[in-house]
Amino acid sequence: xxxxxxxxxxxxxxxxxxxxxxxxxxxxxxxxxxxxxxxxxxxxxxxxxxxxxxxxxxxxxxxxxxxxxxxxxxxxxxxxxxxxxxxxxxxxxxxxxxxxxxxxxxxxxxxxxxxxxxxxxxxxxxxxxxxxxxxxxxxxxxxxxxxxxxxxxxxxxxxxxxxxxxxxxxxxxxxxxxxxxxxxxxxxxxxxxxxxxxxxxxxxxxxxxxxxxxxxxxxxxxxxxxxxxxxxxxxxxxxxxxxxxxxxxxxxxxxxxxxxxxxxxxxxxxxxxxxxxxxxxxxxxxxxxxxxxxxxxxxxxxxxxxxxxxxxxxxxxxxxxxxxxxxxxxxxxxxxxxxxxxxxxxxxxxxxxxxxxxxxxxxxx
Amino acid sequence: xxxxxxxxxxxxxxxxxxxxxxxxxxxxxxxxxxxxxxxxxxxxxxxxxxxxxxxxxxxxxxxxxxxxxxxxxxxxxxxxxxxxxxxxxxxxxxxxxxxxxxxxxxxxxxxxxxxxxxxxxxxxxxxxxxxxxxxxxxxxxxxxxxxxxxxxxxxxxxxxxxxxxxxxxxxxxxxxxxxxxxxxxxxxxxxxxxxxxxxxxxxxxxxxxxxxxxxxxxxxxxxxxxxxxxxxxxxxxxxxxxxxxxxxxxxxxxxxxxxxxxxxxxxxxxxxxxxxxxxxxxxxxxxxxxxxxxxxxxxxxxxxxxxxxxxxxxxxxxxxxxxxxxxxxxxxxxxxxxxxxx
Numbered sequence: 001x002x003x004x005x006x007x008x009x010x011x012x013x014x015x016x017x018x019x020x021x022x023x024x025x026x027x028x029x030x031x032x033x034x035x036x037x038x039x040x041x042x043x044x045x046x047x048x049x050x051x052x053x054x055x056x057x058x059x060x061x062x063x064x065x066x067x068x069x070x071x072x073x074x075x076x077x078x079x080x081x082x083x084x085x086x087x088x089x090x091x092x093x094x095x096x097x098x099x100x101x102x103x104x105x106x107x108x109x110x111x112x113x114x115x116x117x118x119x120x121x122x123x124x125x126x127x128x129x130x131x132x133x134x135x136x137x138x139x140x141x142x143x144x145x146x147x148x149x150x151x152x153x154x155x156x157x158x159x160x161x162x163x164x165x166x167x168x169x170x171x172x173x174x175x176x177x178x179x180x181x182x183x184x185x186x187x188x189x190x191x192x193x194x195x196x197x198x199x200x201x202x203x204x205x206x207x208x209x210x211x212x213x214x215x216x217x218x219x220x221x222x223x224x225x226x227x228x229x230x231x232x233x234x235x236x237x238x239x240x241x242x243x244x245x246x247x248x249x250x251x252x253x254x255x256x257x258x259x260x261x262x263x264x265x266x267x268x269x270x271x272x273x274x275x276x277x278x279x280x281x282x283x284x285x286x287x288x289x290x291x292x293x294x295x296x297x298x299x300x301x302x303x304x305x306x307x308x309x310x311x312x313x314x315x316x317x318x319x320x321x322x323x324x325x326x327x328x329x330x331x332x333x334x335x336x337x338x339x340x341x342x343x344x345x346x347x348x349x350x351x352x353x354x355x356x357x358x359x360x361x362x363x364x365x
Numbered sequence: 366x367x368x369x370x371x372x373x374x375x376x377x378x379x380x381x382x383x384x385x386x387x388x389x390x391x392x393x394x395x396x397x398x399x400x401x402x403x404x405x406x407x408x409x410x411x412x413x414x415x416x417x418x419x420x421x422x423x424x425x426x427x428x429x430x431x432x433x434x435x436x437x438x439x440x441x442x443x444x445x446x447x448x449x450x451x452x453x454x455x456x457x458x459x460x461x462x463x464x465x466x467x468x469x470x471x472x473x474x475x476x477x478x479x480x481x482x483x484x485x486x487x488x489x490x491x492x493x494x495x496x497x498x499x500x501x502x503x504x505x506x507x508x509x510x511x512x513x514x515x516x517x518x519x520x521x522x523x524x525x526x527x528x529x530x531x532x533x534x535x536x537x538x539x540x541x542x543x544x545x546x547x548x549x550x551x552x553x554x555x556x557x558x559x560x561x562x563x564x565x566x567x568x569x570x571x572x573x574x575x576x577x578x579x580x581x582x583x584x585x586x587x588x589x590x591x592x593x594x595x596x597x598x599x600x601x602x603x604x605x606x607x608x609x610x611x612x613x614x615x616x617x618x619x620x621x622x623x624x625x626x627x628x629x630x631x632x633x634x635x636x637x638x639x640x641x642x643x644x645x646x647x648x649x650x651x652x653x654x655x656x657x658x659x660x661x662x663x664x665x666x667x668x669x670x671x672x673x674x675x676x677x678x679x680x681x682x683x684x685x686x687x688x689x690x691x692x693x694x695x696x697x698x699x700x701x702x703x704x705x706x707x
Contacts, residue, residue, distance in 0.1 A: 008408065009383055017401055034396060047644065051691055051692055052692065054688070055654070055688025069673055311386075331433070344434070346438075349429070349432075
């Protein structure tokens with residue numbers, strides 16, 4: 001639905017370049033062959049990574065069950081076993097070789113990933129028992145272990161799914177920690193706001209930066225997913241818990257409003273465009289969303305704008321996936337009866353359609 | 366590829382959509398200048414598209430919010446409304462959607478979503494009808510009549526999402542019919558799966574046939590993948606049931622397993638040789654891996670219970686071999702496909 005360049009083919013693109021004298025006609029043949037050779041190359045690595053990851057997870061969970069059922073791994077040896085498996089995982093990754101299309105590479109990569117997953121799980125369980133009460137895991141212990149293992153293995157172990165899942169798991173554990181356990185007397189509200197701010201700041205740097213090392217892409221997506229999960233949790237929490245929450249969304253609303261306006265300006269090109277009518281109205285819309293306290297909707301719009309501007313479909317799809325969920329939750333949470341909600345919904349819909357009409361009148365849509 | 370005839374190469378290049386990714390890859394390999402990169406990006410994603418994209422988003426969200434508001438209004442006043450008012454409101458909504466669709470022929474999104482809304486409202490009408498008149502009919506009746514009533518609109522809409530919605534209703538009707546009306550004997554209960562597989566495969570074949578006739582609205586890859594994944598999921602389940610007790614499997618389980626095997630083989634041959642699509646091949650291979658894992662687990666459980674630690678050890682050891690073989694097969698197929706079709 002948002003892919004507007006369906007009709008521009010590679011053939012058309014190459015001819016446009018030649019007509020604009022941006023490439024010499026003699027280079028066309030080379031570019032054609034290169035593009036054709038890339039067609040299968042682009043799709044295949046992702047499909048293979050999916051297969052490798054699924055296989056590795058099944059193997060890791062099977063081995064984990066074996067080790068615990070046979071009591072080979074037990075407290076306090078878990079920590080040591082975890083380290084052994086992680087080192088084994090790194091070793092397998094090193095010896096897997098550069099020749100991608102060999103049985104050895106495929107098998108050793110599999111072995112590397114499942115020993116790494118196994119090692120991380122066992123290490124986290126072992127470390128958390130060492131930190132906490134004897135023989136019992138604590139949430140802080142698990143989170144600290146996840147942080148430690150992610151930081152250590154991220155630069156050393158290059159499989160994207162492992163980096164993504166490990167980082168995401170750490171952020172989710174940290175969120176759980178902040179909301180469940182006291183931390184040196186600091187209020188949950190302060191911790192949550194700080195946590196959200198740091199995530200947003202990191203996401204902003206990684207997503208907006210023009211030249212980002214491909215090694216940081218899993219980290220970028222993990223932080224983005226974590227932001228969505230954090231926002232979702234803060235909105236759902238009062239519904240699930242059915243009690244007053246010990247945090248408020250004022251700060252989160254504020255920084256998301258500022259982020260959305262900044263993003264609209266960035267997408268427009270520069271700050272001077274803020275004076276132009278469409279950008280000004282879009283910014284006022286963002287401000288209105290901040291006033292009515294709709295952090296989920298603002299975050300989804302940020303992702304949609306980023307995804308569209310950078311032409312990164314995962315971001316765009318993430319935003320499109322979450323926007324109906326956050327819109328639903330927003331209206332569900334409104335402290336109004338059904339009749340009043342119906343008027344609010346119809347009014348909101350009419351405002352959006354007025355915006356649509358404005359774009360049509362100004363011939364922008 | 367180097368020896369490919371110019372006409373073949375041009376045909377392939379004309380079927381590959383230009384994307385930002387292709388441009389960035391060429392730039393990162395220093396095959397084009399930064400100027401060419403910027404020109405290409407501007408060609409693919411001109412600035413004025415922002416307005417078009419924002420307009421579409423505002424339209425869809427605005428309509429969705431208004432419809433939700435109407436539903437909330439109706440829900441609030443439901444008990445106070447007489448059946449006549451309820452039916453009048455829904456029917457007015459259906460007629461309004463049809464009229465909007467008729468007058469918005471030039472505005473494709475409005476036309477298609479209006480028809481889709483009308484289709485959804487038909488279901489709402491049938492639900493209210495059943496509620497008011499308390500006919501005692503089974504719920505499969507509702508879904509079946511719903512699917513039949515909106516079928517003409519689905520056909521004329523040429524809208525993939527509407528087709529997906531219709532398939533969802535049809536599959537639900539079939540499943541509910543099986544449970545509520547067909548009431549099969551225990552030995553025949555697995556026949557549901559081959560029927561559903563055949564039903565959905567028919568639509569997959571129809572989709573592929575229409576795509577060969579350059580039917581633009583079906584060209585989205587998701588229309589194929591959704592059907593493929595659904596069919597494979599339907600194929601996996603009876604096979605896993607068969608693996609729990611192959612010697613005492615009912616005839617319906619055996620038949621469902623046979624159909625499952627045939628479907629996997631069919632997918633391989635069709636999407637390997639006729640309509641090359643490496644994603645479908647990968648999904649089929651993954652499905653085979655899951656079935657194999659299930660067989661191995663059941664076999665080991667029957668042989669080694671209660672030594673579960675040994676069972677998990679063996680599964681853990683065998684799994685990397687299965688998936689490594691899958692990866693090798695997929696790579697080999699991809700390479701051969703690249704040579705023959707690119």
